[in-house]
Amino acid sequence: MIMLIVDGHVVDPATGLHEIADVLIEQDCIKKIYVRSRGEQADYNEAQENGHLVIDAKGKYVMPGFIDLHVHFRDPGLTYKEDIITGSRAAAAGGVTTVCAMPNTKPVVDNVEVLQDILQRAEHAYVHVKQLSSITKGMEGKELVDMEAMLKAGAVAFSEDGKSVMDIRVYREAMKKAAELGAVIMAHCEDKDLVGKGVLNEGVASEKFGVPGIPNSVEDVITARDIFLAHETGAKLHICHCSTIGTVELMRMAKRLGAHVTAEVCPHHFTLTDADIKEANSNYKMNPPLRTEKDVKALVEGLVDGTMPAISTDHAPHSAEEKAQFFDKAPFGIVGLETSAALTYTALVAPGLMDIMDMATKMSYNPAKIIGIDDKYGRLTPGAKADIVIFDPEETWVVDPIKFESKGHNTPYTGQTLVGKVLTTIVDGELRYNGAIIEDQ
Ligand SMILES: NC(=O)N[C@@H](CC(=O)O)C(=O)O
Numbered sequence: 366m367i368m369l370i371v372d373g374h375v376v377d378p379a380t381g382l383h384e385i386a387d388v389l390i391e392q393d394c395i396k397k398i399y400v401r402s403r404g405e406q407a408d409y410n411e412a413q414e415n416g417h418l419v420i421d422a423k424g425k426y427v428m429p430g431f432i433d434l435h436v437h438f439r440d441p442g443l444t445y446k447e448d449i450i451t452g453s454r455a456a457a458a459g460g461v462t463t464v465c466a467m468p469n470t471k472p473v474v475d476n477v478e479v480l481q482d483i484l485q486r487a488e489h490a491y492v493h494v495k496q497l498s499s500i501t502k503g504m505e506g507k508e509l510v511d512m513e514a515m516l517k518a519g520a521v522a523f524s525e526d527g528k529s530v531m532d533i534r535v536y537r538e539a540m541k542k543a544a545e546l547g548a549v550i551m552a553h554c555e556d557k558d559l560v561g562k563g564v565l566n567e568g569v570a571s572e573k574f575g576v577p578g579i580p581n582s583v584e585d586v587i588t589a590r591d592i593f594l595a596h597e598t599g600a601k602l603h604i605c606h607c608s609t610i611g612t613v614e615l616m617r618m619a620k621r622l623g624a625h626v627t628a629e630v631c632p633h634h635f636t637l638t639d640a641d642i643k644e645a646n647s648n649y650k651m652n653p654p655l656r657t658e659k660d661v662k663a664l665v666e667g668l669v670d671g672t673m674p675a676i677s678t679d680h681a682p683h684s685a686e687e688k689a690q691f692f693d694k695a696p697f698g699i700v701g702l703e704t705s706a707a708l709t710y711t712a713l714v715a716p717g718l719m720d721i722m723d724m725a726t727k728m729s730y731n732p733a734k735i736i737g738i739d740d741k742y743g744r745l746t747p748g749a750k751a752d753i754v755i756f757d758p759e760e761t762w763v764v765d766p767i768k769f770e771s772k773g774h775n776t777p778y779t780g781q782t783l784v785g786k787v788l789t790t791i792v793d794g795e796l797r798y799n800g801a802i803i804e805d806q
Pocket residue numbers: 437469526527528553650651652653679681682696697698699
């Protein structure tokens with residue numbers, strides 16, 4: 366199949382291209398970029414005559430498809446919350462062309478059989494679904510999985526997301542092994558003993574609703590531990606869903622030390638604070654919790670100056686019944702795939718804190734680098750995979766979870782007006798979303 370995207374504003378973090386150009390796609394790859402300022406232009410009349418699909422992207426941004434390093438697809442075992450297919454439809458609707466799914470499923474992804482079953486079924490997904498392996502068997506924090514076998518069978522990285530490996534000896538062994546294998550560890554940083562029964566940020570929110578609080582130190586102390594372990598062992602460490610000013614400062618320290626550490630921030634952590642929780646609504650409950658203005662400011666600064674290289678969603682779908690419970694009982698987590706681009710645009714790009722190139726860098730190019738697929742993904746260069754998102758920076762829309770492709774409707778953004786909309790998502794040179802999901806023929 367041949368496809369031509371004409372007249373769009375092409376944004377490619379790999380080359381710095383940031384201007385009007387046409388993109389020619391052949392089969393599953395980008396064939397050529399015609400840059401107008403270089404006197405190049407694709408012949409779209411001819412393309413149309415030949416029956417090729419021509420997409421007019423005038424006034425829109427054409428960017429590499431977003432790569433989300435952190436989603437929960439709940440498959441196998443918890444598919445009443447989400448499954449690979451619905452999760453991947455939500456991704457396509459959000460402009461996300463590659464996701465990395467966390468292993469806290471039922472059973473846990475801790476052996477080759479479970480991993481291969483997921484990867485086989487993921488072939489029918491609407492976007493590229495990569496799967497992480499857990500670090501320890503059953504995520505019990507005791508015995509390491511066969512990391513080499515999991516890597517060989519296709520695991521993209523290792524994580525115990527949902528908790529930290531609290532036994533530092535076990536964790537250090539995992540880091541040593543990861544370093545030996547060149548694998549990435551994605552860390553959920555939370556001190557289990559300190560967090561106790563905490564559910565909301567310790568401060569205005571926990572006081573207002575009379576529930577146990579989660580202080581910043583719950584995250585900070587484990588982030589520090591993990592950075593030192595990574596530095597010492599040489600492992601590649603990626604810190605998940607960073608929420609505190611302390612973590613941003615620790616990332617600066619990690620850089621100075623020369624440790625191989627990257628980090629992600631989720632849109633809810635840079636757009637909301639604990640003071641935004643006005644009523645008892647468990648769609649404001651996630652782990653780590655919404656923090657304070659000071660933390661949000663630090664996270665935004667970290668994103669803007671590059672200390673925090675990636676934006677991910679931590680898409681964590683739960684059922685309406687589960688989320689209808691009060692803060693103390695409801696599970697942690699919110700969906701994010703279908704709002705992340707618009708939230709990032711609305712909160713960071715529209716007010717001028719970062720530009721559209723920064724957004725593409727943090728949502729696509731840097732994530733590709735972190736998992737080592739940037740030779741073919743996260744870029745719009747000839748020969749790269751044709752994973753593309755067309756984004757309208759003008760359109761405003763109101764978040765309505767009923768319209769989500771995800772089974773999860775647990776978002777705190779219901780009714781909020783956002784600027785910027787994903788119009789079209791192309792995966793492997795095929796239209797997957799164009800105002801609506803393109804159903805499989
Ligand atoms: N983030 C969350 O609040 N929940 C995640 C687990 C996790 O990411 O730690 C989940 O699996 O539901």
